[in-house]
Amino acid sequence: MGKAEGYHHGNLRRAVLDAALSAIEESGPSGWSLRELARRAGVSHAAPAHHFGDKTGVLTAVAAEGFELFADCLERSAGDPYGSGVAYVRFAVDHRPYFEVMFRPELYRADDPEMAAARERAGAVLATSARKLSPGEGSDRATTLAAWSLAHGFASLWLNGALPESREGGDVEELAREVLRLVFARPDQPSE
Amino acid sequence: MGKAEGYHHGNLRRAVLDAALSAIEESGPSGWSLRELARRAGVSHAAPAHHFGDKTGVLTAVAAEGFELFADCLERSAGDPYGSGVAYVRFAVDHRPYFEVMFRPELYRADDPEMAAARERAGAVLATSARKLSPGEGSDRATTLAAWSLAHGFASLWLNGALPESREGGDVEELAREVLRLVFARPDQPSE
DNA sequence: TGTACATCAGTGAACGCGCGTTCACTGATGTAC
DNA sequence: TGTACATCAGTGAACGCGCGTTCACTGATGTAC
Numbered sequence: 001m002g003k004a005e006g007y008h009h010g011n012l013r014r015a016v017l018d019a020a021l022s023a024i025e026e027s028g029p030s031g032w033s034l035r036e037l038a039r040r041a042g043v044s045h046a047a048p049a050h051h052f053g054d055k056t057g058v059l060t061a062v063a064a065e066g067f068e069l070f071a072d073c074l075e076r077s078a079g080d081p082y083g084s085g086v087a088y089v090r091f092a093v094d095h096r097p098y099f100e101v102m103f104r105p106e107l108y109r110a111d112d113p114e115m116a117a118a119r120e121r122a123g124a125v126l127a128t129s130a131r132k133l134s135p136g137e138g139s140d141r142a143t144t145l146a147a148w149s150l151a152h153g154f155a156s157l158w159l160n161g162a163l164p165e166s167r168e169g170g171d172v173e174e175l176a177r178e179v180l181r182l183v184f185a186r187p188d189q190p191s192e
Numbered sequence: 193m194g195k196a197e198g199y200h201h202g203n204l205r206r207a208v209l210d211a212a213l214s215a216i217e218e219s220g221p222s223g224w225s226l227r228e229l230a231r232r233a234g235v236s237h238a239a240p241a242h243h244f245g246d247k248t249g250v251l252t253a254v255a256a257e258g259f260e261l262f263a264d265c266l267e268r269s270a271g272d273p274y275g276s277g278v279a280y281v282r283f284a285v286d287h288r289p290y291f292e293v294m295f296r297p298e299l300y301r302a303d304d305p306e307m308a309a310a311r312e313r314a315g316a317v318l319a320t321s322a323r324k325l326s327p328g329e330g331s332d333r334a335t336t337l338a339a340w341s342l343a344h345g346f347a348s349l350w351l352n353g354a355l356p357e358s359r360e361g362g363d364v365e366e367l368a369r370e371v372l373r374l375v376f377a378r379p380d381q382p383s384e
Numbered sequence: 385t386g387t388a389c390a391t392c393a394g395t396g397a398a399c400g401c402g403c404g405t406t407c408a409c410t411g412a413t414g415t416a417c
Numbered sequence: 418t419g420t421a422c423a424t425c426a427g428t429g430a431a432c433g434c435g436c437g438t439t440c441a442c443t444g445a446t447g448t449a450c
Contacts (some may be wrong), residue, residue, distance in 0.1 A: 152345035156276065160295050
């Protein structure tokens with residue numbers, strides 16, 4: 001992004017971020033050390049701190065990248081009526097390490113400019129998508145909040161293994177679509 | 193529970209659990225060590241391990257206690273139509289450390305018998321409450337899942353500080369009720 | 385084109401610290417007689 | 418009621434380990450001349 005991509009000894013920034021993503025996938029957003037990232041990335045143990053300062057710095061970069069990817073995913077799903085809700089859940093499942101960081105601002109520096117810009121872009125896309133779900137009823141704010149809560153809750157429960165369906169290897173997209181349709185189908189819309 | 197409550201030097205089990213709850217409140221479900229619990233509880237550094245084995249043992253006990261409290265809260269809310277949804281959110285906010293552990297089975301021993309019994313009791317109460325929300329439409333399973341996802345997502349977003357309303361000190365119960373009413377109000381029910 | 389120098393990304397040895405674990409122990413409680 | 422003994426919850430010193438941090442360094446890249 002901001003900095004040049006090719007450094008002294010390969011692309012350290014990218015290598016450390018990828019190491020962080022795989023570490024988060026295995027052990028959650030705080031179940032690893034900077035030294036472990038260095039080991040995974042094949043660099044000296046001091047390199048991650050040299051680049052990112054500390055764990056919070058790494059997580060801030062992960063969140064920023066995550067919000068960009070997330071906005072892309074939501075934009076691509078614009079056609080389908082329940083598409084953005086399904087896309088939200090798909091993003092969480094397909095990009096779990098990002099998702100586990102993004103919506104927990106206490107993990108990273110919420111005032112980082114690059115991260116804030118990406119988050120605002122994603123928020124705007126999310127609000128636009130939600131507004132289409134229930135055009136007549138309730139306030140925009142409440143509708144957005146309801147759609148967001150539903151998608152977020154479903155995704156969280158699925159990822160945490162709290163749903164029997166996820167432990168039994170069910171199809172996340174199909175189930176998400178069924179739940180979204182049940183909640184947001186309105187008499188004036190075709191139910192199928 | 194199973195063991196006698198008064199031990200050699202006071203009630204160590206309770207003291208360690210309370211220390212764990214306050215540590216989770218401050219630093220999340222894994223941001224502390226057994227030695228820190230010992231310090232908080234005012235006991236020797238080896239005592240928590242002596243009682244609970246390891247951190248997973250402590251978290252298993254926290255989850256078991258949490259599911260019992262949670263089932264109590266849901267049962268107490270039975271009258272009000274959106275009461276169980278509101279109670280879910282209230283529980284999350286008022287008993288945050290429990291909530292942060294309970295729905296993340298990878299944090300604790302999911303096969304612990306005491307924990308499993310408490311979790312099943314809570315699950316049964318939750319399913320009964322959800323069934324009342326939307327008696328005619330959709331499968332029971334999908335309705336339960338929708339209500340659960342909505343309440344869980346709203347509570348998670350609120351606790352994580354992802355909602356502007358929570359950072360600005362809004363009233364969580366009022367907002368939760370508005371969202372629940374928007375989603376689950378049906379033509380044949382009074383909307384107010 | 386060639387040389388000399390400044391920059392700075394990344395290195396690696398060394399540090400002090402908190403961690404989980406081990407293990408011989410202490411001392412209050414409960415039971416036998 | 419009183420004494421002797423077994424139990425075992427909880428102690429505290431000692432251990433080896435991985436951590437973040439510091440700091441003098443190395444060596445590739447970019448610029449000046």
